[in-house]
Amino acid sequence: MAASTALTVNYTRIQTLTSYFQHCRSKRWINLKTVNRRINRRSPFCQSLKRHAATVVSGTELARQIHKEVQSDIAKLVAQGNRRPHLSVILVGNDHASHTYVRNKTRAASLLGMSSSTIFRPSSVSQEEMLELIDKCNRDRSISGLLVQLPLPEKDVDGFHIVNIGKLCLDQRCMVPATAAAVWEIIRRMGIETVGKNVIVVGRSKNVGMPIAMLLHSDRNHERPGGDATVIMAHRFTPLPRLKELASLADIVIAAAGVPHLITADMVKEGAAVIDVGINRMQDPVTGKLRLVGDVDFEAVKKKAGFITPVPGGVGPMTIAMVMKNTVTAAKNAPTY
Amino acid sequence: MAASTALTVNYTRIQTLTSYFQHCRSKRWINLKTVNRRINRRSPFCQSLKRHAATVVSGTELARQIHKEVQSDIAKLVAQGNRRPHLSVILVGNDHASHTYVRNKTRAASLLGMSSSTIFRPSSVSQEEMLELIDKCNRDRSISGLLVQLPLPEKDVDGFHIVNIGKLCLDQRCMVPATAAAVWEIIRRMGIETVGKNVIVVGRSKNVGMPIAMLLHSDRNHERPGGDATVIMAHRFTPLPRLKELASLADIVIAAAGVPHLITADMVKEGAAVIDVGINRMQDPVTGKLRLVGDVDFEAVKKKAGFITPVPGGVGPMTIAMVMKNTVTAAKNAPTY
Numbered sequence: 001m002a003a004s005t006a007l008t009v010n011y012t013r014i015q016t017l018t019s020y021f022q023h024c025r026s027k028r029w030i031n032l033k034t035v036n037r038r039i040n041r042r043s044p045f046c047q048s049l050k051r052h053a054a055t056v057v058s059g060t061e062l063a064r065q066i067h068k069e070v071q072s073d074i075a076k077l078v079a080q081g082n083r084r085p086h087l088s089v090i091l092v093g094n095d096h097a098s099h100t101y102v103r104n105k106t107r108a109a110s111l112l113g114m115s116s117s118t119i120f121r122p123s124s125v126s127q128e129e130m131l132e133l134i135d136k137c138n139r140d141r142s143i144s145g146l147l148v149q150l151p152l153p154e155k156d157v158d159g160f161h162i163v164n165i166g167k168l169c170l171d172q173r174c175m176v177p178a179t180a181a182a183v184w185e186i187i188r189r190m191g192i193e194t195v196g197k198n199v200i201v202v203g204r205s206k207n208v209g210m211p212i213a214m215l216l217h218s219d220r221n222h223e224r225p226g227g228d229a230t231v232i233m234a235h236r237f238t239p240l241p242r243l244k245e246l247a248s249l250a251d252i253v254i255a256a257a258g259v260p261h262l263i264t265a266d267m268v269k270e271g272a273a274v275i276d277v278g279i280n281r282m283q284d285p286v287t288g289k290l291r292l293v294g295d296v297d298f299e300a301v302k303k304k305a306g307f308i309t310p311v312p313g314g315v316g317p318m319t320i321a322m323v324m325k326n327t328v329t330a331a332k333n334a335p336t337y
Numbered sequence: 338m339a340a341s342t343a344l345t346v347n348y349t350r351i352q353t354l355t356s357y358f359q360h361c362r363s364k365r366w367i368n369l370k371t372v373n374r375r376i377n378r379r380s381p382f383c384q385s386l387k388r389h390a391a392t393v394v395s396g397t398e399l400a401r402q403i404h405k406e407v408q409s410d411i412a413k414l415v416a417q418g419n420r421r422p423h424l425s426v427i428l429v430g431n432d433h434a435s436h437t438y439v440r441n442k443t444r445a446a447s448l449l450g451m452s453s454s455t456i457f458r459p460s461s462v463s464q465e466e467m468l469e470l471i472d473k474c475n476r477d478r479s480i481s482g483l484l485v486q487l488p489l490p491e492k493d494v495d496g497f498h499i500v501n502i503g504k505l506c507l508d509q510r511c512m513v514p515a516t517a518a519a520v521w522e523i524i525r526r527m528g529i530e531t532v533g534k535n536v537i538v539v540g541r542s543k544n545v546g547m548p549i550a551m552l553l554h555s556d557r558n559h560e561r562p563g564g565d566a567t568v569i570m571a572h573r574f575t576p577l578p579r580l581k582e583l584a585s586l587a588d589i590v591i592a593a594a595g596v597p598h599l600i601t602a603d604m605v606k607e608g609a610a611v612i613d614v615g616i617n618r619m620q621d622p623v624t625g626k627l628r629l630v631g632d633v634d635f636e637a638v639k640k641k642a643g644f645i646t647p648v649p650g651g652v653g654p655m656t657i658a659m660v661m662k663n664t665v666t667a668a669k670n671a672p673t674y
Contacts, residue, residue: 166503169551170543196574204554206507214506217541217570230575230583233554237533238567245586246567 054274054305055190059182062189063317067112070324074113077331085144085331087116087323088137092130093123098149105147108320114144114327145327165206169214171222175326180211182318183254183275187227190307192252192273194227195220200247202263202295203256204235208277212254243267255295265300273307277315391611391642392527396519399526400654404449407661411450414668422481422668424453424660425474429467430460435486442484445657451481451664482664502543506551508559512663517548519655520591520612524564527644529589529610531564532557537584539600539632540593541572545614549591580604592632602637610644614652 078084087109091102102118109116119133130148137146167174176184187194199216203209213233218226232246235257247253247267255263256277268274278295294311302308309315415421424446428439439455446453456470467485474483504511513521524531536553540546550570555563569583572594584590584604592600593614605611615632631648639645646652 162503162507162509163499164503165506166499166501169502169506169547170499172499196576198579210506213570217572228574230572230579231570233550233568233570235554235567237565239533242535242567249582
């Protein structure tokens with residue numbers, strides 16, 4: 001899909017305008033990149049500047065940043081005499097996509113200095129055996145992080161457990177499900193404001209849409225900080241005209257419905273941030289080949305949005321980076337006795 | 338506050354119009370009352386009929402219905418040789434409102450045939466002692482339900498525990514926090530449709546706003562059924578013009594912000610259902626007396642809404658009824674060994 005361009009930021013133009021932004025009390029939510037974007041594109045000081053297409057957010061690039069941070073974290077941990085973080089994956093069934101996901105994750109782990117192992121089970125495995133296996137892994141102190149990859153990718157349960165979801169929804173410190181964490185991290189690292197902003201989350205799955213809505217609407221001063229945004233939870237029962245109406249009001253659109261090209265340009269507000277979580281396999285009408293597309297009509301929306309993430313190369317690589325980060329966090333929090 | 342009027346429903350007019358409603362596939366979401374209201378007020382067949390003010394939903398009346406159901410449930414349980422359901426309350430501090438709440442709850446319990454007991458602790462009680470006390474009550478098999486009433490009423494923790502909230506947010510069978518359950522039950526018993534409708538929940542507290550949003554946006558076919566509505570979560574960081582804009586689109590407005598008269602008539606769509614969860618103490622400008630008011634400008638909104646709950650006499654008594662219902666459910670689910 002579309003090549004992703006790096007952000008080029010001119011920091012020197014910021015300094016003289018500090019006072020202009022002093023009314024923004026919660027400064028930590030406005031980083032220089034945002035400010036600069038505002039100056040370049042939306043501030044009343046620069047109205048004569050021409051409108052250009054959205055910044056295409058390279059998830060691949062952001063993931064690389066996080067990988068570096070994780071790598072140095074692991075080196076430090078090991079240098080301090082701790083056990084090397086270990087990622088275990090239970091892979092159920094023969095689904096091709098699942099195998100690819102798992103391979104990507106274990107490869108990333110080894111590149112970052114983590115050890116990893118994969119336990120294979122057929123899709124006929126009993127619920128009882130699965131529970132026993134998970135329980136065994138949970139008790140195994142040599143395992144820092146555990147992923148259970150079920151046949152359908154949307155049933156991925158990274159960071160997905162009743163107690164963990166309870167903590168997440170009560171804004172307590174917890175493991176944020178990897179895809180939701182990826183969306184959050186993209187928003188933060190791109191300097192996209194959320195406080196008092198309008199967000200629409202399209203899709204209400206328990207491992208993606210719901211946790212994203214939880215993160216973004218909640219209080220930034222709580223133990224697990226939230227985005228303080230007004231959040232609209234839309235889904236398959238939201239009538240299309242209503243979806244369009246609500247999406248048009250959104251400063252941030254998060255598409256996580258699993259419907260190819262659901263989000264079209266007419267639904268998106270000029271300058272909005274559009275984050276595409278969808279991964280859909282579609283046959284290319286010209287070449288006949290299967291290719292991955294998101295939930296967003298990328299080429300059209302790119303011309304209108306302020307930020308947009310491509311598929312592939314957007315939320316996908318960031319999700320893997322967040323799995324790595326979660327595993328190291330788990331290793332850090334593990335009892336050392 | 339305003340006297341609540343009972344619903345008078347003319348069921349005979351329904352029969353001839355059945356075919357008109359056959360396009361509504363999910364019939365269980367449309368009960369006769371809704372249909373009748375439609376015929377009386379919104380159907381194209383009756384456009385000449387004059388617009389009248391909202392149906393004032395009497396929480397007191399609905400609570401009475403539920404109390405009767407609970408009473409007969411308890412009688413059955415006891416007749417089957419089970420232990421009588423018992424409600425225990427831990428009451429911390431001397432707050433007048435808390436004492437009133439607890440008295441109302443224990444009185445309701447005894448009227449319904451439940452036994453109850455109150456454990457008093459000063460507000461200086463240590464966190465440790467509280468946890469021990471709660472743990473002791475949890476292990477005590479003679480106690481079916483436990484309420485912890487902390488000094489501030491908004492910290493009421495009915496149905497409020499990490500695992501329970503985890504289950505709630507994953508749409509699993511669970512104890513729904515009493516106030517959220519009250520709102521849900523009002524919507525259901527009044528026959529207000531939610532599937533595909535637009536709901537705004539104003540206020541994101543973990544015991545009221547958040548669980549209401551969870552109930553209403555989720556899937557009606559899940560283990561803990563949801564409302565399949567598009568849900569907007571608004572809160573203190575939602576700018577007022579934006580709140581007005583979003584509320585005007587809502588078929589159901591749930592006000593749970595704790596701000597007197599936050600929801601004014603200009604924010605409410607003609608015919609919307611307005612459920613007022615706010616309980617605010619305000620000095621009457623004329624009499625100088627303290628009185629309870631909700632988050633909704635009742636007198637003005639009543640003229641525009643389709644349904645409205647008063648304060649007092651709306652969500653309040655229903656909340657107590659739901660505590661009773663939750664206690665009996667707990668007694669039913671308790672192990673009998």
